[in-house]
Amino acid sequence: MSKLLSIRNVGKSFGGLHVLHDVSFEVPAGSIYGLIGPNGAGKTTVFNLVTGLLPPSAGAIEFQGESLVGLPPHKITHRGVARTFQNIRIFKEMSILENVMVGMHDHLAYGGLGLFFNTPAYKAAERRARERAFELLTWVGLAHKAELVADNLSYGDQRKLEFARALATEPKLLLLDEPVAGMNPSEKTALMEEIRNIRDRGYGVFMIEHDMRFVMGLCDRIAVLNFGRIIAEGTPEEVRSNPEVIEAYLGKEEAA
Amino acid sequence: MLEQQLLNALTLGSVYALFALGFTLVFGVLAVINLSHGAVFMVGSYVALALVTQLDAPLWAAMLGAALASGGLGLLVDVLILKPLRVRNAPHLIPMIATIGVAIMVTSSSQGLFGAEIRRFPEETLPAADFMVGAVHVRVLEIAIVAIAFLLMAVLFITLKRTQLGRALRAIAESPKAAYLMGINVEGLFHVTSFVAAALGGIAGVLIGLDFNAITPQMGQPILHKGIAVIILGGMGDIRGALIGGLFLGFAEVISKAYLSSQMGDAVAFGLLFLILLVRPSGLFGRVLERKA
Amino acid sequence: MEWFNDFWSTYSTLVFTVGVHMLLALSIWLTLSCGLLSLANAAFMGIGAYVSALLTLNAGWAFPTVLLAGGIAPALVALVIGAPVLRLSGVYLAMATLAFGEVVRITVLNLDITGGPEGLNGIPLATEGWHIALLLLLAFYGLARLRRSKVGRAFEAIKEDEIAARLMGINVNRYKLLAFVLGGFIAGIAGALNAHFTFFISPREYGFEPAVDILTMAVLGGTGSLVGPALGAGILTLLPELLRFLHDFRSLVNGAVLVLVVLFLPKGIWEPRRIRAFFRKGGQA
Numbered sequence: 001m002s003k004l005l006s007i008r009n010v011g012k013s014f015g016g017l018h019v020l021h022d023v024s025f026e027v028p029a030g031s032i033y034g035l036i037g038p039n040g041a042g043k044t045t046v047f048n049l050v051t052g053l054l055p056p057s058a059g060a061i062e063f064q065g066e067s068l069v070g071l072p073p074h075k076i077t078h079r080g081v082a083r084t085f086q087n088i089r090i091f092k093e094m095s096i097l098e099n100v101m102v103g104m105h106d107h108l109a110y111g112g113l114g115l116f117f118n119t120p121a122y123k124a125a126e127r128r129a130r131e132r133a134f135e136l137l138t139w140v141g142l143a144h145k146a147e148l149v150a151d152n153l154s155y156g157d158q159r160k161l162e163f164a165r166a167l168a169t170e171p172k173l174l175l176l177d178e179p180v181a182g183m184n185p186s187e188k189t190a191l192m193e194e195i196r197n198i199r200d201r202g203y204g205v206f207m208i209e210h211d212m213r214f215v216m217g218l219c220d221r222i223a224v225l226n227f228g229r230i231i232a233e234g235t236p237e238e239v240r241s242n243p244e245v246i247e248a249y250l251g252k253e254e255a256a
Numbered sequence: 257m258l259e260q261q262l263l264n265a266l267t268l269g270s271v272y273a274l275f276a277l278g279f280t281l282v283f284g285v286l287a288v289i290n291l292s293h294g295a296v297f298m299v300g301s302y303v304a305l306a307l308v309t310q311l312d313a314p315l316w317a318a319m320l321g322a323a324l325a326s327g328g329l330g331l332l333v334d335v336l337i338l339k340p341l342r343v344r345n346a347p348h349l350i351p352m353i354a355t356i357g358v359a360i361m362v363t364s365s366s367q368g369l370f371g372a373e374i375r376r377f378p379e380e381t382l383p384a385a386d387f388m389v390g391a392v393h394v395r396v397l398e399i400a401i402v403a404i405a406f407l408l409m410a411v412l413f414i415t416l417k418r419t420q421l422g423r424a425l426r427a428i429a430e431s432p433k434a435a436y437l438m439g440i441n442v443e444g445l446f447h448v449t450s451f452v453a454a455a456l457g458g459i460a461g462v463l464i465g466l467d468f469n470a471i472t473p474q475m476g477q478p479i480l481h482k483g484i485a486v487i488i489l490g491g492m493g494d495i496r497g498a499l500i501g502g503l504f505l506g507f508a509e510v511i512s513k514a515y516l517s518s519q520m521g522d523a524v525a526f527g528l529l530f531l532i533l534l535v536r537p538s539g540l541f542g543r544v545l546e547r548k549a
Numbered sequence: 550m551e552w553f554n555d556f557w558s559t560y561s562t563l564v565f566t567v568g569v570h571m572l573l574a575l576s577i578w579l580t581l582s583c584g585l586l587s588l589a590n591a592a593f594m595g596i597g598a599y600v601s602a603l604l605t606l607n608a609g610w611a612f613p614t615v616l617l618a619g620g621i622a623p624a625l626v627a628l629v630i631g632a633p634v635l636r637l638s639g640v641y642l643a644m645a646t647l648a649f650g651e652v653v654r655i656t657v658l659n660l661d662i663t664g665g666p667e668g669l670n671g672i673p674l675a676t677e678g679w680h681i682a683l684l685l686l687l688a689f690y691g692l693a694r695l696r697r698s699k700v701g702r703a704f705e706a707i708k709e710d711e712i713a714a715r716l717m718g719i720n721v722n723r724y725k726l727l728a729f730v731l732g733g734f735i736a737g738i739a740g741a742l743n744a745h746f747t748f749f750i751s752p753r754e755y756g757f758e759p760a761v762d763i764l765t766m767a768v769l770g771g772t773g774s775l776v777g778p779a780l781g782a783g784i785l786t787l788l789p790e791l792l793r794f795l796h797d798f799r800s801l802v803n804g805a806v807l808v809l810v811v812l813f814l815p816k817g818i819w820e821p822r823r824i825r826a827f828f829r830k831g832g833q834a
Contacts, residue, residue, distance in 0.1 A: 051716055053712065053715075053716075072715070072720075073712075073715040073716050074715050074716075074717075074718050074719055074720045074721070077715075077716055077717065077718035078718050082716070083716060085713070089710050089712065089713040090713075091705065091706050091709045091710060091713065092709065093705070093709060094702070094705055094706070094709070098702055098705075101699075101702055102702050102703070102706045102714070102717050102719070103717050103718075104699075105699050105702070105703060105717055105718050105719050106718035108699045110698075110699075115694055115695065115698045115700065116691055116694055118694065122698075126698070129699075165717070169717060169718055283640075289640055289643070291761070337808060337811075337812065340812055341811070341812070344815065346811075346815065348639060348640060349586050349643075349768070350768075350811055350815070352640075352643075353764065353765060353768050353807065353811055354807070354808055354811040354812070356761055356765060356804075356807065357765075357803075357804045357805070357806075357807030357808035357811065358804065358808060359804070360800050360801070360803055360804030360807065361800075361801050361804030361805055361808070362804075363800070364797065364798060364799070364800035364801040364803075364804060365798065365801055367797040367798075368795075368796065368797035368798040368801070371797070372797070477757070477758070481651070481757060484644065484647065484648075485648075488644055488648065492640065492641075492644075526648050526651035526652050526655060527652050529648040529651075530645060530648040530649050530652055533637065533641060533644060533645040533648060534633045534634065534636075534637075534645065
């Protein structure tokens with residue numbers, strides 16, 4: 001399996017506070033990779049570094065063999081990295097359909113003239129975008145609500161919308177920040193299926209998740225972050241039996 | 257005559273500082289750019305004028321009356337307009353626009369009630385005493401203006417620095433939500449701030465009215481521009497910055513008028529402001545009170 | 550048709566002014582629609598007015614080219630100051646653009662070529678009603694098309710959540726600059742049109758108050774649509790004329806309307822959703 005994302009010796013500090021130390025791991029294409037760890041371990045910071053919202057203080061981040069360090073977020077998205085947020089950030093005053101169409105921004109190739117004169121090429125591009133948006137919404141089960149204002153959606157539906165919107169950017173690697181938070185068990189199972197589906201189409205999926213059953217059942221490999229360091233990395237079985245991980249999660253006494 | 261100019265600058269600068277202090281206080285605590293502060297200032301000088309000419313009130317009483325009237329107006333605006341907007345959690349642009357409406361209403365009412373012409377305090381009501389210090393001609397009026405402005409500013413500083421009220425206000429400036437959770441009566445202090453800020457604005461109006469002895473319904477506009485300039489210079493919401501910024505602007509204005517053309521002085525001042533905002537949005541002298549929640 | 554001629558000779562300037570104000574309100578709608586509180590539009594209008602008037606007076610250019618130049622000049626200025634200015638947000642952007650406006654006004658006040666405080670006199674009357682109508686229509690059409698395209702969606706995404714917009718692949722800085730420059734262009738054309746029917750322009754018309762007035766029009770009408778700003782411009786321009794009998798008190802009504810709308814109609818007067826709901830309930834809402 002070829003590596004899609006590779007993070008090497010990455011460090012991040014805010015002022016004097018070291019949030020990440022010497023973090024290294026690789027996310028292969030066509031696989032689901034999990035990043036777990038206690039609260040405050042620095043997981044979301046890893047996502048912020050990969051998507052260009054923050055610059056790393058040290059180390060290298062490469063996507064398909066090319067460095068992402070120093071690129072602005074929209075260019076990283078353009079390279080094929082998309083993400084969802086822990087605290088959902090959909091565009092609440094736009095319709096559900098428009099939310100997804102914003103994700104297609106990069107893939108709508110028309111200029112100001114085409115737009116102004118409403119040329120056939122412009123119309124075709126907009127129509128294709130609408131159709132594609134409907135496809136994605138059908139896939140996540142929101143097509144019947146496409147014209148609704150996004151603010152009206154339930155929490156679980158908002159997560160689904162964010163998911164569809166991220167896919168609309170046509171990513172090669174999808175970063176999911178706690179995708180099942182606030183979902184009921186049947187929604188979780190459905191999402192698990194969808195994520196497997198995405199992987200089987202050749203995408204990479206890289207997720208942060210607290211729901212252990214979900215992570216262990218879904219991920220091909222897992223990295224464990226604790227106090228800004230990777231303390232274990234491997235298959236779910238390897239990670240599960242790693243004494244350091246058990247200690248980090250359960251505390252010393254219980255582990256002993 | 258540099259010394260004479262410096263005295264003029266100090267007088268003007270201290271009034272600017274007093275005006276800007278209220279302006280910046282409201283921004284710091286309520287997070288509102290209150291564009292009615294100029295109109296409140298104008299109301300202050302008209303009320304004082306009315307008290308002096310109609311009721312033969314002494315100047316000190318007229319000033320007190322002006323402070324109460326302006327403060328009351330500020331309080332009214334807060335209770336009737338800004339509070340409902342806070343409750344609704346309106347975006348920051350909205351309260352600013354509402355205060356534009358207030359400014360238009362107040363200015364237009366004054367124009368309707370008093371006419372557009374310039375009004376003056378009768379000469380005999382102003383302290384006429386003056387004396388010479390070296391070659392500098394000092395009017396007692398000027399000394400009084402500077403003294404009153406600095407006295408009020410000192411009281412405000414000490415209140416903010418040393419008292420429980422001041423600590424509560426600073427907590428609100430940091431984060432109203434956190435202050436509320438700490439048990440501070442945030443709404444009550446918003447009202448207090450609005451009253452105090454407007455009262456200071458009203459007194460500044462009386463002082464300027466006395467200094468230039470020319471009162472018009474439009475007099476709030478130029479000082480509002482100055483106030484904006486001062487809080488940019490001093491850092492928005494920064495109390496100490498408003499003082500330094502106000503004095504600085506007073507000096508810059510008097511000196512540039514004396515030694516450059518009066519208009520070019522303004523161009524330089526605003527050009528400088530524009531650059532300051534680009535390079536250092538927190539102001540030349542100040543630090544920004546960032547809202548955290 | 551006699552009544553029309555009477556009406557037109559009395560009110561043509563007022564009708565022209567309404568049209569120009571509508572253009573200005575649309576120009577600030579652009580920046581507001583991507584969440585930028587820029588108050589530079591009066592200054593842009595002034596640049597357009599002075600550049601076009603000077604080209605007419607001194608260079609004798611044809612009116613259409615003069616109009617175009619009146620739009621391009623402020624657009625270029627916007628392009629230059631845009632990059633540093635648009636890094637600021639919220640109140641800081643508002644203050645910086647106000648300060649920029651003052652710089653423009655005071656510069657115009659002090660240059661010889663602009664006639665200083667007396668302004669420029671004797672600008673030939675070249676603007677006709679259909680010029681304004683046509684340009685207003687073009688602006689309306691262009692902005693309506695923009696709104697429905699990826700550009701409009703990008704603006705709204707930026708307004709709602711800049712970070713999420715960046716991560717959708719939107720070059721946020723470029724789109725903000727686009728809104729700023731395009732707004733400058735439209736305001737400049739409005740200024741050029743205005744200069745060529747009022748005969749006379751002076752720095753006073755492009756300072757702090759007009760800057761705030763333009764914002765007020767857009768917010769009063771409602772920035773959720775294009776109709777809103779135009780409606781707001783119409784109301785705030787016509788109201789003082791209708792209230793002439795109130796003499797000095799007439800702007801009182803303007804101020805009161807503004808306060809009441811801000812308090813009771815948070816999205817402005819023209820809010821399609823509310824209006825639809827009103828008619829559906831048969832006027833009960």
